[in-house]
Amino acid sequence: MILLTVISAGIANAQRAMVNVDSRNSASLNGRWKIMLDQGNIGDWKKIWIEPKPQKKTDFFEYSFDGAPELNVPGDFNSQLCELAFYEGAVWYKKTVTLFKKKNTRQFLYFGAVNYSADVYLNEEKLGSHEGGFTPFQFEITDKIKDGDNTIIVKVDNRRLENGIPGYGYDWLNYGGITRDVKIIETQRTYIQDYFIQLKKGSLNNVQGWIQLNGEKSSQKITVRIPELNTVYRTKTNSSGYAELEFSSQFKLWSPESPKLYRVIVETETDSIADEIGFRSIETIGNEILLNKKSIFIKAVNIHEENPMKKSRAFSLDDAKLLLNSAKELGCNMVRLAHYPHNENMIREAEKMGLMVWSELPVYQHIKFDDNLVPQKMDLMLQEMIGRDRNRCAVVVWSLSNETYSGTPNRDKALIGLTKKCREIDPARLVTHVINTQGYTNNSFNVWDPLYNYSDLIAINEYIGWYIPWQGKPSEVKWKIDFSNKPVFISEFGAEALYGTRNVPADQASYWSEEYQEQIYKNQIEMFNTIPNLRGVCPWILYDYRSLGRMHPVYQKGYNRKGLISENDEKKKAWHVMNDYFKEKENEK
Ligand code: GCB
Numbered sequence: 001m002i003l004l005t006v007i008s009a010g011i012a013n014a015q016r017a018m019v020n021v022d023s024r025n026s027a028s029l030n031g032r033w034k035i036m037l038d039q040g041n042i043g044d045w046k047k048i049w050i051e052p053k054p055q056k057k058t059d060f061f062e063y064s065f066d067g068a069p070e071l072n073v074p075g076d077f078n079s080q081l082c083e084l085a086f087y088e089g090a091v092w093y094k095k096t097v098t099l100f101k102k103k104n105t106r107q108f109l110y111f112g113a114v115n116y117s118a119d120v121y122l123n124e125e126k127l128g129s130h131e132g133g134f135t136p137f138q139f140e141i142t143d144k145i146k147d148g149d150n151t152i153i154v155k156v157d158n159r160r161l162e163n164g165i166p167g168y169g170y171d172w173l174n175y176g177g178i179t180r181d182v183k184i185i186e187t188q189r190t191y192i193q194d195y196f197i198q199l200k201k202g203s204l205n206n207v208q209g210w211i212q213l214n215g216e217k218s219s220q221k222i223t224v225r226i227p228e229l230n231t232v233y234r235t236k237t238n239s240s241g242y243a244e245l246e247f248s249s250q251f252k253l254w255s256p257e258s259p260k261l262y263r264v265i266v267e268t269e270t271d272s273i274a275d276e277i278g279f280r281s282i283e284t285i286g287n288e289i290l291l292n293k294k295s296i297f298i299k300a301v302n303i304h305e306e307n308p309m310k311k312s313r314a315f316s317l318d319d320a321k322l323l324l325n326s327a328k329e330l331g332c333n334m335v336r337l338a339h340y341p342h343n344e345n346m347i348r349e350a351e352k353m354g355l356m357v358w359s360e361l362p363v364y365q366h367i368k369f370d371d372n373l374v375p376q377k378m379d380l381m382l383q384e385m386i387g388r389d390r391n392r393c394a395v396v397v398w399s400l401s402n403e404t405y406s407g408t409p410n411r412d413k414a415l416i417g418l419t420k421k422c423r424e425i426d427p428a429r430l431v432t433h434v435i436n437t438q439g440y441t442n443n444s445f446n447v448w449d450p451l452y453n454y455s456d457l458i459a460i461n462e463y464i465g466w467y468i469p470w471q472g473k474p475s476e477v478k479w480k481i482d483f484s485n486k487p488v489f490i491s492e493f494g495a496e497a498l499y500g501t502r503n504v505p506a507d508q509a510s511y512w513s514e515e516y517q518e519q520i521y522k523n524q525i526e527m528f529n530t531i532p533n534l535r536g537v538c539p540w541i542l543y544d545y546r547s548l549g550r551m552h553p554v555y556q557k558g559y560n561r562k563g564l565i566s567e568n569d570e571k572k573k574a575w576h577v578m579n580d581y582f583k584e585k586e587n588e589k
Helices: 002-010 317-330 344-353 374-389 411-425 450-454 514-528 573-587
Strands: 025-028 031-038 070-073 090-099 105-111 117-122 125-131 137-140 148-157 182-188 191-196 206-214 221-226 231-236 242-248 262-267 272-277 282-285 288-291 298-303 334-337 356-360 395-402 430-435 439-441 444-447 458-461 478-481 488-492 534-537
Touching: 070 090, 105 117, 117 137, 125 137, 221 242, 231 242, 282 430, 288 534, 298 317, 298 356, 298 488, 298 534, 298 573, 317 334, 317 344, 317 573, 334 344, 344 356, 344 374, 374 395, 374 411, 395 411, 411 430, 411 450, 430 450, 430 488, 514 573
Parallel strands: 298 334, 334 356, 356 395, 395 430, 430 458, 444 478, 458 488, 488 534
Antiparallel strands: 025 182, 031 070, 031 090, 090 148, 105 137, 105 182, 117 125, 117 148, 191 206, 206 242, 221 231, 221 262, 262 272, 282 288, 439 444
């Protein structure tokens, strides 16, 4: 009882989105939406969503969407109106759409993502709210639709919250707005809400999963077909609409070299849905990472969800292709999608291109773990992240946190609990935490954080050469890693350089020059040879990206300059060093 009160008072009450929305009957609500700024956050008590029309010319009125500016949805608001460039606050969005009541089907209002919180109204009725800027959610509107014009209003608020996820401080631009697709989705009265169709942990031919129906006719016959393999599996859902799936087939396995996907059709008595699904196994055994039972070295790069050229939040398929092609060109077999779940099209495109994906929760640095809403919020985000992408074989790592600090009240308890839940929801993938609390003194590196006990990878962020000087030869760094039986992954390293600051002799190169960054990359690569159990590296970061904390007036001007490529698509010298290293690693196979 108490729990319920807390949830409705504190966090989202939207429904978790159904899976595989792109394959559903839908009408897009993308396009132009009217907006009203609400910097003073008074829209709620002024009842902006009711927006009364004045009857007489003497009627006082102050708020109106009539004559209001329009913005593109999907899209962040910061890059669309210059007065919103660094805005963090409330913006009200409005769109009027023609809809019709339907007797035999159900209709849902779906949002791919709204950063950070959303209050959603339909025809003056509040449908509910959602918190968390990077995962989808929906509301059922079957019985709320009017024939004809329907008004949808969304209050979007990207203000930082002390108990938000992320919290107050983070090193990327807080792009607010309705940043991903909006749709009306139509389904059967009882529809396929979710399914999990992936290989059982450690197996190369056994699928272990489940299906969940939503609707009154919960007990139904289910058929799963993979026509290319002549695989047909039949089962029945129970009175909760749930059935476990278990079958085997001779799959051609998905891998970066051969990103094979199969058309998988799931049929019930009332619904059917098709998806493109790949099959692969991922596991760690001792200090090895095994993909399809073969040891791999991970050649990754960090990516933020920003189109550097457009200087906006990335959202389209073209944006995804730009970022992923660039990662491919660098020589990667994995992308770390930092520091929050990226758009679904990034993951689907990476999968088609043969890039493994590291997907991450925005549990970043200064999280208030001792706030009792925080574990609930993390939990919800975890379910939403896994819920959307659990059938994407490209996703091999769920990363549950980045740079949290041992000693922060309740941190270990909260993150150990989260890890346990993650493994329960998805027992088949690697789970990790990224940590930067190691010590580096006298050229020796001490990795000790107890959270690593719960992580499949020893994922280390280190910026030797940049935030901390070398304390000896890179080729002589000593490692004391308290967890000797796990693979080590350098999840971040790097240095800043402003593209074009160059032609300095290497021994005189100083901060911000391309040569200085290049040298740090060379040193890092030398050091990699000293790391026991090293099974992958991931430079920070592919492109220079916008961040309010990066305000050096000459070199940064609002950009984190650790990109291997500038925001104008110019490759820095360090790019070539990394590219050569990845080529070497490729040849070592
Ligand atoms: C880090 C963070 C990353 C930052 C990066 C930096 O350790 O994980 O989000 O942006 O360092 O540039 O300092």
